[in-house]
Amino acid sequence: xxxxxxxxxxxxxxxxxxxxxxxxxxxxxxxxxxxxxxxxxxxxxxxxxxxxxxxxxxxxxxxxxxxxxxxxxxxxxxxxxxxxxxxxxxxxxxxxxxxxxxxxxxxxxxxxxxxxxxxxxxxxxxxxxxxxxxxxxxxxxxxxxxxxxxxxxxxxxxxxxxxxxx
Amino acid sequence: xxxxxxxxxxxxxxxxxxxxxxxxxxxxxxxxxxxxxxxxxxxxxxxxxxxxxxxxxxxxxxxxxxxxxxxxxxxxxxxxxxxxxxxxxxxxxxxxxxxxxxxxxxxxxxxxxxxxxxxxxxxxxxxxxxxxxxxxxxxxxxxxxxxxxxxxxxxxxxxxxxxxxx
Amino acid sequence: xxxxxxxxxxxxxxxxxxxxxxxxxxxxxxxxxxxxxxxxxxxxxxxxxxxxxxxxxxxxxxxxxxxxxxxxxxxxxxxxxxxxxxxxxxxxxxxxxxxxxxxxxxxxxxxxxxxxxxxxxxxxxxxxxxxxxxxxxxxxxxxxxxxxxxxxxxxxxxxxxxxxxx
Amino acid sequence: xxxxxxxxxxxxxxxxxxxxxxxxxxxxxxxxxxxxxxxxxxxxxxxxxxxxxxxxxxxxxxxxxxxxxxxxxxxxxxxxxxxxxxxxxxxxxxxxxxxxxxxxxxxxxxxxxxxxxxxxxxxxxxxxxxxxxxxxxxxxxxxxxxxxxxxxxxxxxxxxxxxxxx
Numbered sequence: 001x002x003x004x005x006x007x008x009x010x011x012x013x014x015x016x017x018x019x020x021x022x023x024x025x026x027x028x029x030x031x032x033x034x035x036x037x038x039x040x041x042x043x044x045x046x047x048x049x050x051x052x053x054x055x056x057x058x059x060x061x062x063x064x065x066x067x068x069x070x071x072x073x074x075x076x077x078x079x080x081x082x083x084x085x086x087x088x089x090x091x092x093x094x095x096x097x098x099x100x101x102x103x104x105x106x107x108x109x110x111x112x113x114x115x116x117x118x119x120x121x122x123x124x125x126x127x128x129x130x131x132x133x134x135x136x137x138x139x140x141x142x143x144x145x146x147x148x149x150x151x152x153x154x155x156x157x158x159x160x161x162x163x164x165x166x
Numbered sequence: 167x168x169x170x171x172x173x174x175x176x177x178x179x180x181x182x183x184x185x186x187x188x189x190x191x192x193x194x195x196x197x198x199x200x201x202x203x204x205x206x207x208x209x210x211x212x213x214x215x216x217x218x219x220x221x222x223x224x225x226x227x228x229x230x231x232x233x234x235x236x237x238x239x240x241x242x243x244x245x246x247x248x249x250x251x252x253x254x255x256x257x258x259x260x261x262x263x264x265x266x267x268x269x270x271x272x273x274x275x276x277x278x279x280x281x282x283x284x285x286x287x288x289x290x291x292x293x294x295x296x297x298x299x300x301x302x303x304x305x306x307x308x309x310x311x312x313x314x315x316x317x318x319x320x321x322x323x324x325x326x327x328x329x330x331x332x
Numbered sequence: 333x334x335x336x337x338x339x340x341x342x343x344x345x346x347x348x349x350x351x352x353x354x355x356x357x358x359x360x361x362x363x364x365x366x367x368x369x370x371x372x373x374x375x376x377x378x379x380x381x382x383x384x385x386x387x388x389x390x391x392x393x394x395x396x397x398x399x400x401x402x403x404x405x406x407x408x409x410x411x412x413x414x415x416x417x418x419x420x421x422x423x424x425x426x427x428x429x430x431x432x433x434x435x436x437x438x439x440x441x442x443x444x445x446x447x448x449x450x451x452x453x454x455x456x457x458x459x460x461x462x463x464x465x466x467x468x469x470x471x472x473x474x475x476x477x478x479x480x481x482x483x484x485x486x487x488x489x490x491x492x493x494x495x496x497x498x
Numbered sequence: 499x500x501x502x503x504x505x506x507x508x509x510x511x512x513x514x515x516x517x518x519x520x521x522x523x524x525x526x527x528x529x530x531x532x533x534x535x536x537x538x539x540x541x542x543x544x545x546x547x548x549x550x551x552x553x554x555x556x557x558x559x560x561x562x563x564x565x566x567x568x569x570x571x572x573x574x575x576x577x578x579x580x581x582x583x584x585x586x587x588x589x590x591x592x593x594x595x596x597x598x599x600x601x602x603x604x605x606x607x608x609x610x611x612x613x614x615x616x617x618x619x620x621x622x623x624x625x626x627x628x629x630x631x632x633x634x635x636x637x638x639x640x641x642x643x644x645x646x647x648x649x650x651x652x653x654x655x656x657x658x659x660x661x662x663x664x
Contacts, residue, residue, distance in 0.1 A: 010544065043541040046508065046578070073584045075444060075622040080544070082577030090572060109443040112407060115286045116448050117615065123281050123298045124573040128323060130296030132289045157294060161326050176379065209375040212412070213342065239418045241456040241610060246378070248411030256406060275609040278573060282614055283449065290407040447621050452613045455630045460655060462628030464621045489626060493658050 001162050003033040004063040008070035008081025012039050016104055019141045020069030023102055023134065026151030027158050028065055036060065038084050045083040057087045065098045065158060068122065071138065072105035076117045088125040098161050099127035104138040111135040130157055167328050169199040170229040174236035174247025178205050182270055185307045186235030189268055189300065192317030193324050194231055202226065204250050211249040223253045231264045231324060234288065237304065238271035243284045254291040264327050265293035270304040277301040296323055333494050335365040336395040340402035340413025344371050348436055351473045352401030355434055355466065358483030359490050360397055368392065370416050377415040389419045397430045397490060400454065403470065404437035408449045420457040430493050431459035436470040443467040462489055499660050501531040502561040506568035506579025510537050514602055517639045518567030521600055521632065524649030525656050526563055534558065536582050543581040555585045563596045563656060566620065569636065570603035574615045586623040596659050597625035602636040609633040628655055 005024050009016035017037055024033040036056045044050030060066055068085075070077040088094060101118040103110070114133025122129050131154045136146060171190050175182035183203055190199040202222045210216030226232055234251075236243040254260060267284040269276070280299025288295045297320045302312060337356050341348040349369055356365040368388045376382030392398055400417075402409040420426060433450040435442070446465025454461045463486045468478060503522050507514040515535055522531040534554050542548030558564055566583075568575040586592060599616040601608070612631025620627050629652045634644055 039544075043544065046537075046541065046544075074580075074586075074588060074619050076580075076619060079577040079580030079582075079584055082572075082574075082580055084577075086571045086577055088572075108439065108441045111441040112286070112444045112448065115289050116282065116444065120278070120281045121572050121574060128296060129298075130294060130323070130327075132295075157296070157327065161296075161323065205378075209378065212371075212375065212378075240414075240420075240422060240453050242414075242453060245411040245414030245416075245418055248406075248408075248414055250411075252405045252411055254406075273606065275606045277607040278610045278614065282610065287406050287408060444618070447618045448614065452610070455613050460628060461630075462626060462655070462659075464627075489628070489659065493628075493655065 001028060001031055001064040002062065003028050003031045003065045004060055005033045005035045005067045005069060006060060006081070006084065007035065007037045008068070008078045008084070010039050010078065010080050012037055014071070015138055016069050016071050019104055019136055020067045020102060022141070022147050023069070023100065024065070024067045026147050027100070027155050034059060038080050045080070048087070053087060056084070061088070061093060061097065063097060064162065065100070067100045067102055068118065069102040069104070070118065072103050072110045072113060075110050076113055077103060082121070085121055085125060090124060091126050093125040094122060094127035097127050098158060099129050100131050101129065101133040102136065103133070104136045104141065106138055128161065130161060167194060167197055167230040168228065169194050169197045169231045170226055171199045171201045171233045171235060172226060172247070172250065173201065173203045174234070174244045174250070176205050176244065176246050178203055180237070181304055182235050182237050185270055185302055186233045186268060188307070188313050189235070189266065190231070190233045192313050193266070193321050200225060204246050211246070214253070219253055222250070227254070227259060227263065229263060230328065231266070233266045233268055234284065235268040235270070236284065238269050238276045238279060241276050242279055243269060248287070251287055251291060256290060257292050259291040260288060260293035263293050264324060265295050266297050267295065267299040268302065269299070270302045270307065272304055294327065296327060333360060333363055333396040334394065335360050335363045335397045336392055337365045337367045337399045337401060338392060338413070338416065339367065339369045340400070340410045340416070342371050342410065342412050344369055346403070347470055348401050348403050351436055351468055352399045352434060354473070354479050355401070355432065356397070356399045358479050359432070359487050366391060370412050377412070380419070385419060388416070393420070393425060393429065395429060396494065397432070399432045399434055400450065401434040401436070402450065404435050404442045404445060407442050408445055409435060414453070417453055417457060422456060423458050425457040426454060426459035429459050430490060431461050432463050433461065433465040434468065435465070436468045436473065438470055460493065462493060499526060499529055499562040500560065501526050501529045501563045502558055503531045503533045503565045503567060504558060504579070504582065505533065505535045506566070506576045506582070508537050508576065508578050510535055512569070513636055514567050514569050517602055517634055518565045518600060520639070520645050521567070521598065522563070522565045524645050525598070525653050532557060536578050543578070546585070551585060554582070559586070559591060559595065561595060562660065563598070565598045565600055566616065567600040567602070568616065570601050570608045570611060573608050574611055575601060580619070583619055583623060588622060589624050591623040592620060592625035595625050596656060597627050598629050599627065599631040600634065601631070602634045602639065604636055626659065628659060
C-alpha cells in the first residue's frame with residue numbers, strides 16, 4: 001500500500017505536517033509515507049497546468065491511503081488545501097483512494113469541521129472516505145493519545161479496504 | 167452479512183421504504199433485508215425505554231449493513247429518523263455497522279444533504295460510513311439507474327468491509 | 333415586539349428552557365417571552381393536524397423574535413425540535429420572523445452545530461436568521477457571561493430589524 | 499451605504515463577477531458597487547502582508563454591504579475566495595458588514611452550499627449574514643428572475659440594517 005500525506009498549511013514544515021505523518025504511520029506502520037507540503041508548490045496552485053502541481057496530483061491519485069491534513073482557519077480547512085483539491089476531476093479524481101480528513105486546531109470548538117466540511121470535498125472528488133474525520137489539538141497531538149486511539153479503532157478498516165484495492 | 171433498512175418517513179410503506187430496500191438489495195443481492203419502518207414505533211420514540219424501540223435498536227446494532235433512508239423535509243432528514251438515532255450510544259452505538267445514508271427529494275436542490283447532514287450523525291454514533299451519501303429523486307429512483315450505478319461503484323467496498331467484520 | 337422561546341428538549345422544564353429564556357430576555361429585556369416547551373405537545377408532533385401543535389405553530393409564526401433552543405444530541409439539534417420545524421411551510425413558514433439558533437452542550441466540541449446545522453433549517457422555512465448561532469455550555473451558561481456578550485453584540489441588529497418589521 | 503462585490507473566480511471578468519454585480523445592484527440600486535476580482539491579486543493571497551491584498555481587505559471591512567460571489571468547485575466555494583477570507587481577523591474582521599453569500603453552479607445539485615458552507619465562514623469572521631445564501635444557475639442568472647425575486651424579498655432587511663449601521 002502506498003501512503004501519502006497532503007499538508008495544507010501555508011507555513012512549511014508545520015505541526016500540521018508532523019501530525020499528518022503521525023496519523024499515516026499509525027494507520028500504516030509498515031509504510032513510510034510520501035509527503036506533499038502544498039506551500040512548496042507556490043503560485044502554480046492558482047491556475048491549471050503547472051507541472052509540479054500535476055505531479056503532486058498524480059502521486060495522490062495513485063496512492064492507496066492519503067491523509068489530508070489542514071490547520072483550522074476561520075473554522076474550516078485552508079484555502080491552500082482547497083486549491084489543490086480543485087485540481088482533481090470531480091467524481092473520479094480520487095477514485096479508489098482511501099482518504100482521511102485531519103484537521104488541527106487550538107481548541108476543541110471546531111471539532112466538527114473534518115466531518116462536516118473537509119470530508120464532503122473528498123467525497124465529491126470520488127474518494128473512499130471510510131474513516132471518521134480526525135480533529136487534533138495542535139499543541140497536544142504528539143502526546144495526548146488521540147492519534148493512537150484513532151488508529152487502533154480504524155486500522156482494521158484500512159486493512160480491510162486494502163484487500164479490496166490490491 | 168445481515169442487512170437492515172431503517173425508514174424515516176412519517177407515512178408508512180412509503181416510497182422511501184421502497185427505495186431503501188432497492189438500495190440494500192443492490193448492494194447485497196443475496197441477502198433479504200430486514201425493514202424497520204420507524205413510523206410504526208409511534209410515540210415510543212419520544213422517550214427512552216420503549217421495548218419495541220429497544221428491539222429495533224438491537225436489530226440495527228447487530229446488522230452488518232444498514233441503509234438509513236429518509237425523505238427530505240426542510241432540506242434535511244426527518245425528525246422521525248433523528249429520534250431513532252438518538253436511541254443509540256454516542257461513539258459506539260453503531261460500531262462495526264456499515265451505514266449508508268440515503269435521502270429522497272422531489273428535485274435535485276438538496277442533493278448535498280446526505281453527505282453534509284445525515285452522514286455526520288451516523289459517524290457520531292460510531293458507524294463505518296464508508297460509502298458516499300446517496301440522493302434519489304423520489305419519482306424517478308425506480309427507473310433512472312442511479313441506484314444501480316451506485317451499487318456497481320460501491321458494492322466492492324461493501325464486500326471488502328465484510329471480509330473484515332466477519 | 334412579541335418574543336417566543338421554542339424548547340426542543342425531551343425533558344420538560346429543562347436547562348435548555350432556562351437558557352432560551354435568558355437569551356430572549358437579554359436580546360429584548362422589555363418583553364416577557366412566551367415559552368413553548370415542545371415535549372408537552374407529545375405525540376401530536378408525529379403527524380399533522382394536531383390542534384395544540386397548530387396553535388404553537390401560529391404563535392411562533394406571529395412572533396417577531398423567536399429563540400430556537402435545543403440540547404446537542406449526537407452532535408446536532410434534537411429530533412423533537414425537527415418534528416416541530418417540519419410543521420411550517422417551506423420558504424414562508426417563518427417569513428418575517430427573526431430566528432435565533434441556540435444549542436447547549438456539555439463541552440465545546442459541537443460549537444459549530446448551531447451555524448452549520450440548525451440555522452440552515454430555519455433559513456429553509458423562511459426565517460430571517462440575522463444573528464450568528466449561539467452555543468452554550470449547559471452547566472456554565474448562567475454565569476459565564478456568554479449570553480450577555482452575545483446580547484451586547486447583537487441586540488442592535490435585533491432593534492434595527494424591529495424597525496423594519498414594525 | 500458603500501457596497502462591494504468580492505469575486506472568487508480564478509478566471510478574471512467571469513460570469514461570477516457579472517452575477518455578483520447584479521445581486522449588489524438589485525439589493526442597493528442607488529449605489530454603484532466597488533468590485534474586487536480576487537484573481538487579480540495573484541500570489542499575494544498565498545501569504546500575509548501583501549499591500550494590494552491589504553487594501554482589498556480594508557475596502558471590504560469598510561463596506562456596509564458586501565456580496566461574496568464564488569463559482570461552485572467540488573461542491574463548495576473556491577480556494578481563491580477562502581484565501582482572501584483568511585486575511586480577516588476571526589470574530590471581528592467583518593464586524594458591521596452585511597455579507598451576502600452567493601454561489602453559481604451549472605445545475606441545482608449544490609444549491610445548499612451557500613447556506614451550509616460559505617455563510618458559516620462569513621459568520622466566523624464576524625459578518626452580519628442576515629440574508630439567506632443565494633445559489634444561481636451560471637447560465638441562467640441573467641434572465642431567470644432569481645436575483646430579482648431575492649432582492650424583492652430581502653432588500654427591506656438590507657434597508658433596515660442600514661438604519662442601524664449608519
